[in-house]
Amino acid sequence: MTATLLLxxxxxxxxxxxxxxxxxxxxxxxxxxxxxxxxxxVESGNTYLENACIKxxxxxxxxxxxxxxxxxxLEVDALQGAPGIHSRRFLPDPNATSRDRCLYLLDRLxxxxxxxxxxxxxxxxxxxxxxxxxASHSVCQGExxxxxxxxxxxxxxxxxxxxxxxxxxxxxxxxxxNQLSHRGKAALGLIAQLELPLRQV
Numbered sequence: 001m002t003a004t005l006l007l008x009x010x011x012x013x014x015x016x017x018x019x020x021x022x023x024x025x026x027x028x029x030x031x032x033x034x035x036x037x038x039x040x041x042v043e044s045g046n047t048y049l050e051n052a053c054i055k056x057x058x059x060x061x062x063x064x065x066x067x068x069x070x071x072x073x074l075e076v077d078a079l080q081g082a083p084g085i086h087s088r089r090f091l092p093d094p095n096a097t098s099r100d101r102c103l104y105l106l107d108r109l110x111x112x113x114x115x116x117x118x119x120x121x122x123x124x125x126x127x128x129x130x131x132x133x134x135a136s137h138s139v140c141q142g143e144x145x146x147x148x149x150x151x152x153x154x155x156x157x158x159x160x161x162x163x164x165x166x167x168x169x170x171x172x173x174x175x176x177x178n179q180l181s182h183r184g185k186a187a188l189g190l191i192a193q194l195e196l197p198l199r200q201v
Contacts, residue, residue, distance in 0.1 A: 003027040003196060005126070006035065008055040008069035013154035014183075018068070020174050021187045025196040029068065032059055048073065048085060048123035049135060056127040063129045068190075072122035072182060074156050076105070076144060078112040084121075087155070099148075102159050106146055116144040118160065120169075122182035124190045136189035140182040142169075153177070 007018055007029045019029050032038065041058045045051040051071035059067045073087040083090035083105070091104040109116050120140040125133055141163045148158040150170025157169035162180055165172070169181060178184035 001026075003194075004030065004066070005068045006030050006032065006037075006059055006065040008032065008041075008059045008067050014070070017177075017181075017183055018070075018187065021178050021184055022191070022196075024198055025191060026199050027196055037061070043071065043085075045071075045085070048121055048137070049125070051085060052123045052125045052135075053127075053133070056125050056133075060127055060131075063131065066129055067127045068124070069127070070122055070124040070183060070186070072120060074105075074160070075119050075121060076109070077117040078109060098155050102148065102156055105144065105156065106159065109144060114143075118142060118144050120156075120160065120182035122186040124183070124186040126190060126194065134190055134193050136186045136193065138182050138185035138189060140169075140180060140185070 003026065005027060007015060009015065010031055010033050015031055022029055037059060039058045041055050043051045043054060045054055048071040052069045055069035055071070056067045059065060071085065073084045075081045075084050091101045093100065119142065121137070123135060123137045125135045127133055142161050144159055145161050145168070149168045150158050152172065153170040160169045161167070162169055162172065169177065172180065
């Protein structure tokens with residue numbers, strides 16, 4: 001039986017990634033916009049798990065939906081783990097683009113010796129209609145590089161060189177990214193807990 005999940009984001013990049021990850025499985029991901037749901041979610045948690053849970057509860061709608069949510073961030077060793085859970089809000093400008101945030105991060109790293117070691121973290125949760133939580137956390141290790149490479153992905157992907165590869169996150173094809181990225185591995189860990197069946201082909 002096909003599982004229908006509400007993905008607690010309207011970020012088109014995240015929607016694309018999650019749908020790609022879930023494509024082999026018997027599941028349909030809907031967005032809040034597709035259901036006419038619009039919530040101004042304030043990510044006030046102190047951890048990735050807390051923020052993911054806040055998003056999930058915001059769209060739970062009194063048990064009407066099974067909600068899939070995530071929170072992720074980039075932790076840079078030289079900056080004592082910053083920007084972390086504040087990755088999207090690292091540059092204090094509400095109109096900042098992903099490129100602006102990358103440039104700001106690179107500016108902050110000037111003066112620190114390379115390699116600039118870093119890791120992407122992601123927490124993915126599922127809130128069932130009965131209010132039960134499933135959660136999965138994963139990490140992708142790598143380093144920040146001073147040039148932009150690749151056209152895929154979003155956020156800090158073009159300046160994050162993935163360990164064990166010669167590619168930035170933005171240079172990976174979708175299949176490779178789903179296997180290596182923090183979000184891909186966390187989502188696959190959740191899928192294993194849910195025991196979602198593969199699609200019939």
